[in-house]
Amino acid sequence: MGAGTDPGRLRAGRLVVTCADRPGIVAAVTSFLFTRGANITHADQHSSDPVGGRFFLRVVLHLDGLERRLDELRQAFEAEVAHRFGMTFALTSAAVPKRTAVMVSREDHCALDLLWRSRRGELPDLDITRVVSNHPDLGEAVAGFGVPFDVVRVTPEAKPEAERRQLELLAGSDLVVLARYMQILSADFLTRLAVPVINIHHSFLPAFAGAGPYAKAKARGVKLIGATAHYVTEELDAGPIIEQDVVRVTHRENVDDLIRQGRDIERQVLARAVRAHVEDRVLVDGATTVVF
Amino acid sequence: MGAGTDPGRLRAGRLVVTCADRPGIVAAVTSFLFTRGANITHADQHSSDPVGGRFFLRVVLHLDGLERRLDELRQAFEAEVAHRFGMTFALTSAAVPKRTAVMVSREDHCALDLLWRSRRGELPDLDITRVVSNHPDLGEAVAGFGVPFDVVRVTPEAKPEAERRQLELLAGSDLVVLARYMQILSADFLTRLAVPVINIHHSFLPAFAGAGPYAKAKARGVKLIGATAHYVTEELDAGPIIEQDVVRVTHRENVDDLIRQGRDIERQVLARAVRAHVEDRVLVDGATTVVF
Amino acid sequence: MGAGTDPGRLRAGRLVVTCADRPGIVAAVTSFLFTRGANITHADQHSSDPVGGRFFLRVVLHLDGLERRLDELRQAFEAEVAHRFGMTFALTSAAVPKRTAVMVSREDHCALDLLWRSRRGELPDLDITRVVSNHPDLGEAVAGFGVPFDVVRVTPEAKPEAERRQLELLAGSDLVVLARYMQILSADFLTRLAVPVINIHHSFLPAFAGAGPYAKAKARGVKLIGATAHYVTEELDAGPIIEQDVVRVTHRENVDDLIRQGRDIERQVLARAVRAHVEDRVLVDGATTVVF
Amino acid sequence: MGAGTDPGRLRAGRLVVTCADRPGIVAAVTSFLFTRGANITHADQHSSDPVGGRFFLRVVLHLDGLERRLDELRQAFEAEVAHRFGMTFALTSAAVPKRTAVMVSREDHCALDLLWRSRRGELPDLDITRVVSNHPDLGEAVAGFGVPFDVVRVTPEAKPEAERRQLELLAGSDLVVLARYMQILSADFLTRLAVPVINIHHSFLPAFAGAGPYAKAKARGVKLIGATAHYVTEELDAGPIIEQDVVRVTHRENVDDLIRQGRDIERQVLARAVRAHVEDRVLVDGATTVVF
DSSP: OOOOOOHHHHHEEEEEEEEEOOTTHHHHHHHHHHHTTOEEEEEEEEESOTTTOEEEEEEEEEOTTHHHHHHHHHHHHIIIIIHHHTOEEEEEETTSOEEEEEEEOSOOHHHHHHHHHHHHTSOTTEEEEEEEESSSTTHHHHHTTTOOEEEOOOOGGGHHHHHHHHHHHHTTOSEEEESSOOSOOOHHHHHHHOSOEEEEESSOTTTTOSSOHHHHHHHHTOSEEEEEEEEOOSSTTOSOEEEEEEEEOOTTOOHHHHHHHHHHHHHHHHHHHHHHHHTTOEEEETTEEEEO | OOOOOOHHHHHEEEEEEEEEOOTTHHHHHHHHHHHTTOEEEEEEEEESOTTTOEEEEEEEEEOTTHHHHHHHHHHHHIIIIIHHHTOEEEEEETTSOEEEEEEEOSOOHHHHHHHHHHHHTSOTTEEEEEEEESSSTTHHHHHTTTOOEEEOOOOSTTHHHHHHHHHHHHTTOSEEEESSOOSOOOHHHHHHHOSOEEEEESSOTTTTOSSOHHHHHHHHTOSEEEEEEEEOOSSTTOSOEEEEEEEEOOTTOOHHHHHHHHHHHHHHHHHHHHHHHHTTOEEEETTEEEEO | OOOOOOHHHHHEEEEEEEEEOOTTHHHHHHHHHHHTTOEEEEEEEEESOTTTOEEEEEEEEEOTTHHHHHHHHHHHHIIIIIHHHTOEEEEEETTSOEEEEEEEOSOOHHHHHHHHHHHHTSOTTEEEEEEEESSSTTHHHHHTTTOOEEEOOOOSTTHHHHHHHHHHHHTTOSEEEESSOOSOOOHHHHHHHOSOEEEEESSOTTTTOSSOHHHHHHHHTOSEEEEEEEEOOSSTTOSOEEEEEEEEOOTTOOHHHHHHHHHHHHHHHHHHHHHHHHTTOEEEETTEEEEO | OOOOOOHHHHHEEEEEEEEEOOTTHHHHHHHHHHHTTOEEEEEEEEESOTTTOEEEEEEEEEOTTHHHHHHHHHHHHIIIIIHHHTOEEEEEETTSOEEEEEEEOSOOHHHHHHHHHHHHTSOTTEEEEEEEESSSTTHHHHHTTTOOEEEOOOOSTTHHHHHHHHHHHHTTOSEEEESSOOSOOOHHHHHHHOSOEEEEESSOTTTTOSSOHHHHHHHHTOSEEEEEEEEOOSSTTOSOEEEEEEEEOOTTOOHHHHHHHHHHHHHHHHHHHHHHHHTTOEEEETTEEEEO
């Protein structure tokens, strides 16, 4: 399920660059683009420290025939600019949405919200290719969106087998989104998957990591509850944070009320994080992120 | 330093009640007040659980001659209502502000903000009687508000001696506010003080308890930073939370920026918590609070 | 489409009272309830002015056999309490959800969000009985929720005819929700409908009333955009406000971005307002509301 | 009253550029800076429309000896870059804070907040050179900050005379801040002053423009109140908005409560707007602003 491509997107691309900071980077990049006839319509840059820090750059550019010139441009940029500055970079076309698989358990709100936004055309850079669940519950709701839905049961004794089956289904994805998928993915699984995985955690991390965050929040008596979208790493709930938000609560809300209110935050935080990722606006900086 | 008392406040009082929940409490309390000629101008109630929970009630009442009838009313309420329901209760006059001592180290924003609000008349229920610091830095700024300022140096070896001196200065206070006071108070000190102590912690607890929360927040890459006002208990940063708030940050802010932005949240969160406390709107429920 | 009724709801009821403020109201109401064996599990009260103001009270009560005793209790309350204080009041059972019709044009987000929350059981006091639209676009999406969907075309020349047909469809409703219904309802229509109508306006009223609020917001350069849920009155966008919220925007967002971000606010604000209304938590006070 | 200058600031500068958008601007600017040996430590750019829009750029640069080379660099930039693209531009040194006069009436919170932030060193780009008031009330409080305080009475009949006196006092300022100054400045005054004037309006504009916004907000029953910092133009409360924020209110707050809560928003919104302006982060785009 993808969005129709408007003509402007065929010409639009994004160049994302990371390297050690030093003088001349922006001049080199912009001169390269200018000599190729590209127009820079937006640019963001960040230096983690003016002295000895990391440099991050994201450029949105318009260039006739970008899509068929992508390979040529990548090679030229590598040879003329990236090599000299020791950059890692990615040059992408806005006409090619990220092929994305959604994993979900029983809570429907995050998965349905992404499917709904995608159907509306709100996320043209996102192409939800399939939904994989460890429960059959959401089959009917997902079917209404015309997206393949597969059930892979996960039991403690047969987890390796389940992960093998999941990897088959996820093959070819550019991104995997855990939209309230309540199983822990093994380090081996993440290594084999080899694409970014975004998770939505139902607390304001690092508070209340692990299971049952709303009950913990009620017991601690916090006055705000939140949600956190982050990249998944081997360490549970510790990956780089992409987006967070909170909502005010009082003594009047019980745990079920917190869960209900939390859903509204979770689906919004996840949608914003996924949007930022598929628009190439998230750059990882060690244990943290730069979000342009 | 207190606010002038307007005539309405002389008649206004507050009745705060806590007990095990059971039928008939509200009827008993309101009938008691009605037969004494009191008009209920505001009431809040909360039950932590309809079955087997705790009951919390705060009533704002207007009654001619309240202040001189306080003792008589307390005795009658104890005999006629509180005893029957096993209540703890407090009946206070809005004409008597809480005598409050502020403790502070070097950061001025929270202490000055309370002094400024008090001078403006924003906190008529607060009477800041003195400021006690372990550093002389803020002496001049506090002097401008006409409030006594005392320095009690605290060193590891002479902490008991320092706490003795502090207790002398704080004697007679109804409330102590730690407005960025960076020393840990001993359990013995808290026991002897025997009045509520409100602390402002410069993080969104329970995240980043302890020292250096903004540096920890930067390292973890959170997208919101916050502040927490809570009652002080023996366990560091673990007392019942009264108020919290957050502000959005990005990768662009360094630790100093977070500290600066955090100040705006800290002073507001502390001011709101102190206001709620001196208006008798905070009721402790185990490790949490009910804030009416 | 309604939620299953849990046993607790069969015993739960709500008493909502408005009258001129004077001493003794709360005592009279709570004594009445206590003598009937009702347990008050929650209560909110408000006085618009301690002197000469209006008094507002909402009580949540538990009483065995409430549902079959409703008529008897209403008559007794009228005779014993309401008459004496000149009250208007409503006594309702939490077991009876409000029969609600949703009107919508082409934008799906608000209507689908209410349907989705209702299906999940998030709004047990809401029973969405039908959806009425002036366009066929959302027929399929609504059908997935098993709720009747009717199209009533509205043209300038045949508006009276259309309103007649709409009134037939809406007959028997306790509430009508305009979930981005883009036609103005005539004063005559509202009079004949004779039940509350809640509208979601896509701006932070009173700013940008009327059509095209996001374009107006962009032109004015505001830094926050918002949404407003209000009761519909004869005067366009001027009825009592139930709920509002905002989201931060910058110069980077164009009008389409504002529209997209606004949707997230609109559906949340409308859902909160509808929830408050069907839980009998909204009391109208002239041109404003008291929301308990 | 200014902040001490750290060595890094002596080398830091800002280049702000506006022109019609077209290809090659960024390449030209960054090449110019690179060939002069400047290191770009931060850059923001915005195009109001990829086709036919305005282009906005702000660059933070580090360059040895920047301060003494400013004139030479300005001339070279004009000749080599600005002329070619039809740019307006400003090249400033971060070592030179903006000379700022504060105008205030009787409400102290906004003026004292700016003075306090400046004294703390929070606003190194701001140099508050004097405070001018139409009332003597705040004389003592301002004196505590060591900033000159002048009273210029304003009466309807002698307004031209008052404005003449004010212009004398404000001569030499880079910026004037109206920190709750409750008199309207004449068009003639603004023309003669010829520097930017920032005002804080105590409502969420365009709602409740003019006098008495909190009373209007209470009467309309809004659920959020706000504040707006904007540049002053001839048309009252209609200048380009720099910053806005809101706070949630309920039926419980009366007009005085709204005024009190509004103060917290007003001082924060004004402080953020002033900070952004003195850091050269605000670019006017017709009736709106770009805030980098």
